[in-house]
Amino acid sequence: MSSLCSIQFVGKGWKVVSFFVVIAITWLATVLPVQAQGADEELVRIWPTNNTTLLVEQRFDLRVESLIPGQSAPTLESITINGNNFTGTFRQRINEQLQLPGGSIEVGQPPEGSNLFGQTLRNWSLSQPGRYEVVATLNIDGRQVSARNTYRVQPFQRRGNLNKIIFFVGDGMGTPLRTGARIMKYGVRDGQPGGYLEIEKMPVLGLVNTHSLDSIIPDSANTAAAWVSGAKTINNALNAFPDNTPETNFDNPRIETLPQYMKRRYNWGIGMVTTAFLTDATPASFAANQVQRGEFEWIAQQYFDFFRDGWYVPETGYRSLKELSQPVDVLLGPGARHFVPDENRAAEFRDTVFRRDNQDLIAVARQQGYTIVTDVNSMNQAPNDRPLLGLFLGDFRESAALGPQNIPSVLDLLIARGRATIDGRGANQLTPPVPSEFATIPKLEEMTRKAIAALEAQSPQGWMLQVESSQVDKLAHPLDPDRTLYEVLTLDKAVEVTRQFVAENPNSLMLVTADHAQGQTVGGTVDSQAIRENRIDLNEAMQSFGNAGFTTYQDTDNDGYPNEANPSTKLAIGISARPTFRTDFLTDDVNLPPSGEDGTEPNPERDPNGLLLTNDLQRQTTVANHTADDVPIAAQGPGAGLFNGVMDNIEVFQRMAAVISGVRNRQDLATGRPFTATETES
Ligand SMILES: [Zn+2]
Missing domain, CATH: 2.60.40.10 (Immunoglobulins)
Incomplete structure (x- = not known):
């Protein structure tokens, strides 16, 4: 990497001498074109x-x-x-x-x-x-x-001994989903929660604002970019900014992420774990600099710092990108489609999509020394001291809304392993059946455990890991609130694994947050039995206020997840920012799209006799959408106290950097609230 000069004047510590604007703007008196x-x-x-x-x-x-x-x-x-x-x-x-x-x-x-x-x-x-x-x-x-x-x-x-940051994202995980998952897992006794989630046991809790540069409602790209590079950008952009050459997404101005910065300057390791395709916006935020999150081939190449002419991102013209890029040491998730060259290789992952440049990025990874793993067993057996690329199966059932690029809902993984049922039915009794291959797909907590072990072995000097439970969002979009809540529980299991690690490794900071919220709230309960047996008019089904009573979820095998998705009394989740859809309040066998081509019409295949809930979104929006609600952030470890209170998402970046710099108390933070050009810091 070349070392570039920097500007050397102005500023002593936090104190800055006042300055004068010396540019006088001359307005010409001529008539302007x-x-x-x-x-x-x-x-x-x-x-x-x-x-x-x-x-x-x-x-x-x-x-x-x-x-x-x-x-x-x-x-x-x-x-x-x-x-x-x-x-x-x-x-x-x-x-x-x-x-x-x-x-x-x-x-x-x-x-x-x-x-x-x-x-x-x-x-x-x-x-x-x-x-x-x-x-x-x-x-x-x-x-x-x-x-x-x-x-x-x-x-x-670098001051103090903090040298590990584990950053958890529940994509789309607003506060009501934490509450819903807690009720599902622990119920309520004597009017009090029967227990608390691991996320809720973390000592510090703050609130994060999530707006983007061009909208009050963000997406997952600009929000993640805000934490990792500290800069506000537009929706769909990852650590890059829009420019006046919109005909290409490749030459836009970029900014270095904290993981890239720590790797370049201190040789820290970088890890990413996700249940969404590895090139999706949240994982990509750690190591990609691209104004359009949909440039998946670009993003996959950048993970390996691999650029060569003839590839999707050539070397010619992109020396500055190569200087910025840092290889990712541990990648665990689905989405082989952006790494494989042709349909034969895609078929190995039960997918039909492959790289548009027909190049084999898995072979490149192998040449670079990565161990390639494709299921939970090979993942667990892989050596920890070498870079690791895990590419796992997705939800390849034809009717599934998630698709082959996303790991199936943890509810479906549990069903495949014989650990959960829907209306008492197991894998082969559902329509369509849950494929036995789903039992080979690692759960989020299993990937997290492996990623931590591998980063520890490869980068004892320090590392940053991002763990994303992405299907909180990906199942909220198609309006599957039950599976969405199971995704919060899988995040919580990964948090449990990590809290144990942090307790044994006091030089580690862990954060759990969301990039944005979705429009769900816990509205009440329904009697599943009565609905299943058609004993109740769906217009009378949802019990609220004093009639809601208590849910009856059970976790008899103590694996942290309810055994049955439709217990006799179950949660009913209300949803705003939605298209038209039908619901019978019960967990469907497979997650189907909620509406057709037009968001004002329900998908006729899904709960055809269900209650009709009409859209509030515009008709072209066929899935539920994000909201502008602030999201919680929980922190544990050295400097956790900096994450207390209300902060903008770019301040999460500033505070992580402050923690690595040895700042431990909020009084010492002095980040300055959103500042103006005229304000003088003291
Ligand atoms: Zn989303």
């Missing part, structure tokens, strides 16, 4: 996002771009940082990047003749803490137009 009218912020912008907190030496791409075509191509007039002229350095670096093979891609230049300006200084960083104001001025058709962004650079040093 039509294209260049409008407020300056609509004409020119700078990336990263205004008001981002960066770490000392954290790499980011500094991009200046115009947004509306001029009559001729705009030119760069100047860039200043805290009033100091940075124009020469910027120009020199851009010229160096342009000399590289594929230089215009490196620089992110708009196409010739577009009359847009766009230049990206790659992998820049700031070496001193403090507050920085960047002003960029373009000459657009003879008029000087400026943009101004402010950044805070947070100090960072």
